[in-house]
Amino acid sequence: MSFQSLSFLAFLAVTLGVCLPLGRRTLRWGQAALTLFCLAFYVLGGGWAALAVLLAGAAVTVAAVRYLTSGGKPEKQRRAAAAVAIVWHVAVLLIFKYTGFFTGGAVDLGWAPLGLSFFTFQQIWCIKEVYTGAFRPESTGSFLLYDFFFPSVTSGPILKPENFFPQLTEGRFLHPTWEDAAAGVYAIAVGTIKKVLLADPFGVVVNNGWAQLEDLSAPAAWLVILGYTLQLYFDFSGYCDIAAGLARLFGLRLPVNFDSPYRSLSVGEFWKRWHITLTSFLRECVYFPLGGSRRGTARTYCNIFAIYLISGFWHGAGWTFIVWGLLHGLGQVIERFWGPGRDKLPRWLRWGVTFLFVNVAWVFFRAPDFSGALELLGRAVSGGLAKPEDWLLTDLFSKEIGAVELLIPGAADWVNIIRVVGLYGIGLLAALWPRNTITQMDRFRPTFWRGAVLTIGLAWSILSFTGITTFIYSNF
Known part of the structure; x- marks a missing residue:
């Protein structure tokens, strides 16, 4: 769905009309509603098949993050887990976007999930930050919102996890001021x-x-x-x-x-x-x-x-x-x-x-x-x-x-x-x-x-x- 369309303006009005009142009542339900609207936005723009590919990548990231933050794991195993997750994301990017290039056009899938390049780098950044200890999430319940936040999912900016997740627990999230x-x-x-x-x-x-x-x-x-x-x-x-x-x-x-x-x-x-x-x-x-x-x-x-x-x-x-x-x-x-x-x-x-x-x-x-x-x-x-x-x-x-x-x-x-x-x-x-x-x-x-x-x-x-x-x- 293009930002410069009347249909998007209608989508934005409905999203704000639902999520902000819910967020004022219960932040948890407001965030859940916003996540659903973000997924709907992606489906409207990229389709169900593209969503399935990115959801699989999101699941890989969540699994890696949970393993890396579970504690008591040897450094060698932590490094291997981070590497496997990163290789997954790079492989998906190469398969969908570069198969035609590497095969000289002999094999070409003909499509790629919308925003795949931005999504891939954002997932790698998150895994790297968790692995080094620069970021430690309290839970993985907000990861879908991080992955599919509709203003940035298709063309960025690429979100560093420590710049995004802390905002979800601050007072302004779903409570914007008039200045906002x-x-x-x-x-x-x-x-x-x-x-x-x-x-x-x-x-x-x-x-x-x-x-x-x-x-x-x-x-x-x-x-x-x-x-x-x-x-x-x-x-x-x-x-x-x-x-x-x-x-x-x-x-x-x-x-x-x-x-x-x-x-x-x-x-x-x-x-x-x-x-x-x-x-x-x-x-x-x-x-x-x-x-x-x-x-x-x-x-x-x-x-x-x-x-x-x-x-x-x-x-x-x-x-x-x-x-x-x-x-x-x-x-x-x-x-x-x-x-x-x-x-x-x-x-x-x-x-x-x-x-x-x-x-x-x-x-x-x-x-x-x-x-x-x-x-x-x-x-x-x-x-x-x-x-x-x-x-x-x-x-x-x-x-x-x-x-x-x-x-x-x-x-x-x-x-x-x-x-x-x-x-x-x-x-x-x-x-x-x-x-x-x-x-x-x-x-x-x-x-x-x-x-x-x-x-x-x-x-x-x-x-x-x-x-x-x-x-x-x-x-x-």
């Missing part, structure tokens, strides 16, 4: 606007460009490259805003997953700001166990490449994703090798180099194959300086533009300029603005003008729900 409600509605509205009015319009330009690569001039190619950079940001950032807002309506707080990543001055800083929970997982569950930076320079560089190889492969079963991950690994290795000398460069230059690198790397993330990626990058360098053709903007705000042309006949000559300057100008400003949604949630206070702007934007978004695509990261 205001912050939640604010984040949901902003996230919906990001997705519907920014991410998907950028997607129109990007899809048009990829459909006719051979006809792109250099300016048009850069519009496609920058368009995807902004599309992906507003798509995933918008999802995270909505997820954080939904959680706040139930009195819960999700971890910050975005912190203005396109303001970064280095590739290393970018990954501290982009998909923060994934970076944290890879650092704690892969990089540190491999030795981190404690075993010499060469080993450190190998460990960096390892985690970004995993990151690329986790995002997609294709060589282009692997290259994208290795490019980011290479970027971080170069920065470490360069050392403090890089920090002496002007801030604007460090930002420009980092932002250009991120844009170029995203080309491989979006490309269907190497030849397509290289062709787009080639057009960006040698495609000529002709202005972008009108077909690049086909279907971009077509209904809105049609209404403007009816009201102002003379505006037809300026329509394309207005669309490009308006969309890309607002997109860059919003992506680079330091006061992002998550940092503003706790400070948000309703005012007339804020309410008016958000209401207009949300109403425009709801009217545009028809034809809106799913979130990009739900494919991972």
Whole structure:
């Protein structure tokens, strides 16, 4: 079930209407009701077969956690139990998502459970934390809610157990304050606007460009490259805003997953700001166990490449994703090798180099194959300086533009300029603005003008729900 649909709004209203009153009477029954609604949400979005696969994984995790916390077990047996559970989750992920890749397409299941990649890493993180003693659950009765919490089950953020379970016994769970409600509605509205009015319009330009690569001039190619950079940001950032807002309506707080990543001055800083929970997982569950930076320079560089190889492969079963991950690994290795000398460069230059690198790397993330990626990058360098053709903007705000042309006949000559300057100008400003949604949630206070702007934007978004695509990261 897509967040940007009227059916989801109805689902949310019913869930809140049932769970919050029950939670005020008896927290146990409120939590049980919320868990059932989360399972129903997953079935509506992923189906019964997908739910069965993930329930089996959840049962494996619970069995491992109970064994690891039962006490009196030799360390060798505890390590074996944790390893068996982790191998199960990795095997399920590989079977459903990567069989086609490893067999060259000879064997392909054709489907994978919704949100399997996020679910797998979250289960591994939980097992690892219990094994090391960093987290010890009082019971496993809340694990289904942790596994299938509907705001985050399909596209994250990846929940660290000690950041989630303690909230279930705090006073705000199912007892949100008015400040929680205001912050939640604010984040949901902003996230919906990001997705519907920014991410998907950028997607129109990007899809048009990829459909006719051979006809792109250099300016048009850069519009496609920058368009995807902004599309992906507003798509995933918008999802995270909505997820954080939904959680706040139930009195819960999700971890910050975005912190203005396109303001970064280095590739290393970018990954501290982009998909923060994934970076944290890879650092704690892969990089540190491999030795981190404690075993010499060469080993450190190998460990960096390892985690970004995993990151690329986790995002997609294709060589282009692997290259994208290795490019980011290479970027971080170069920065470490360069050392403090890089920090002496002007801030604007460090930002420009980092932002250009991120844009170029995203080309491989979006490309269907190497030849397509290289062709787009080639057009960006040698495609000529002709202005972008009108077909690049086909279907971009077509209904809105049609209404403007009816009201102002003379505006037809300026329509394309207005669309490009308006969309890309607002997109860059919003992506680079330091006061992002998550940092503003706790400070948000309703005012007339804020309410008016958000209401207009949300109403425009709801009217545009028809034809809106799913979130990009739900494919991972």
